[in-house]
Amino acid sequence: MLAARVLSDHATEVVILEPDAAVSGGTGRGAPHKEQLHALLSMGHTQLERLFPGISKELIEGGARLGTGPAVQYYIDGVLKPCAPESTMLGATRPFIEEHVRRRVLALENVNVQAAQARDLVFSGSRVSGVRLSSMQPGLESLAHDELEADLVVDAMGRSSRLGTWLVNHGWQQPPMDRMKVDLGYATAMFRRGAELPETVIAHASPGPASDYQQRLSEPGALAAVEGDRWSVVLVGYNDYRPGHDPREFRRRMRRCVAPLREVAEQCELDGSVQTFTFRESQRRNFTRLRKFPGGLVVVGDAVASVNPIYGQGLTLAALAATSLSAHLQSGASPHQPARGYFERVRAVVDAAWQLSTTADLAQPHVTGPYPRGYRLIRWAGDRVTAASVIDPVVNKAFMDVIHMREHPRALTRTRILARTARVLAQR
Structure with a gap:
């Protein structure tokens, strides 16, 4: 949807191919984890508002909550971090946000949705000139070899994208992939929200250096005030500590977490069942390492x-990829040429997210690599910046700018941040 919004500024016609568009409004099969708690970080919120002016107001009027300053709470090892006034987060479920985005996108005159599934790429020489598809309309499933011409094809098929196989079948290289096995499990439950925690929109708790990042010593979890006067609560765990479906065990784990989650566990009524999901590994495809594309x-x-x-x-990340595409097209690049400018832009965004997440994941004892060059030094410095961020608002602002993707992780290695970290910890 975000890519379609960007393309609408440059294309005569934008066609979205969705297998489930005819039966569920296009929000079903492609996101099996859609009921889990999702976060729209500050940078994502900024980009969403830029692409859809006024959408924040629409979401809030529909029941979403906007959290700023002390309403957005981060805990490390059970300790509440200093307030970051610039942190802004939207409390809403993913389906609710997608519903509003989808409505905005499909209201554009040059955008439409076709109930179909892409089966292969169509080539004209060294460029992709369309998509071979099969219709998903009832009674038309036999049309497996229809072709849709296009000046630009966008793969938004998710982590299980078949693009690599299609490229190989047409004589091109498959993009190399980095993987890191994390073996994560998480579970989300909804609770009816009343007058408790009136000033809280987001609360997030994670283990840190004081617990040596051990989940059993510092229970990880989060909650968000969302539309429909509900709390969305997620608990997470690695390896053999993954949360399950049992609502009683879910509450027990909430009571071992930080104060906001404990209070919801004690005061609020469960609304529905506990939904679980498993995430085995992080992965990224390196398109810039291809010699030809x-x-x-x-x-x-x-x-x-x-x-x-x-x-x-x-x-x-999805929002930043869309804005990277917008910047690429605005540069005057031809859609018929290899989009190296786009892939360079999106690589910078992905590398930042990858560095942040995988460096933290490697602190878990069951995660065995691959380790980046200089990992021990990165981990040593990162532990100290994290510890200082729990105490000092200046260090925490720099830390939260990275967490919210307003800054690259290398911002935490700036001399003034490292020097302040050293002073803060020396005075502790």
Whole structure:
């Protein structure tokens, strides 16, 4: 949807191919984890408002909550971090946000949805010139060899994208992929929200250096005030500590977490069942490492990179990929040429998210690599900046700018931040 919004500024016609568009409004099969708690980080919120002016007001009028300053709470090892006034987060479920985005996109005169599934690419020489598809309309499933011509094809098929296989079948290289096995499990439950925690919109708790990042010593979890007067609560765990479906055990784990989650566990009524999901590994496809790549083709969202969801980067990565595509097209690049400018832009975004998530994941004892060059030094410095961020608002602002993808992780290695970190910890 975000890519379609960007393309609408440059194309005569934008066609979205969705297999489930005819039966569920296009929000079903492609996102099996859609009921889990999702976060729209500050940078994602900024980009969403830029693409859809006024959408924040629409979401809030529909029941979403906007959290700023002390309403957005981060805990490390059970300790509440200093307030970051610039942090702004939207409390809403993913389906609710997508419904509003979808409505805005489909209201554009040059955008339409076709109930169909892409089966292969169509080539004209060294560029992609269309898509071979099969219709998903009832009674038309036999039309498996229809072709849709296009000046630019966007792969938004997610982490299980078949693009690599299609490229190989047409004589092109498959993009190399980096993987990191994290073996994460998480579970989300909804609770009816009343007068408790009136000043809280987001609360997020994670283990840190004081607990040596051990989940059993510092229970990880989060909650968000969402539409429908509900709390969305997620609990996470690695390896053999993954949360399950049992609502009683879910509450027990909430009571071992930070104060906001404990209060919801004690005061609020469960609304529905506990939904679980498993995330085995982070992965990213490295398109810039290909020597040759066809023109007329770009890739967005999880089809480029899918990182550990505990850090809430997925929706914001999708928004930043869309704005990278916008910048590429605004540069005057021809859609028929290889989109190297786009892939360079999106690589910078993905590399930042990958560095943040995988460096943190490697602190878990069951995660065995691959380790980046200089990992020990990165981990040593990162532990100290994290510890200082719990105490000092200046260090925490720099830390939260990175968490919310307003800054690259290298911002935490700036001399003034490292020097202040050293002073803060020396005075502790």
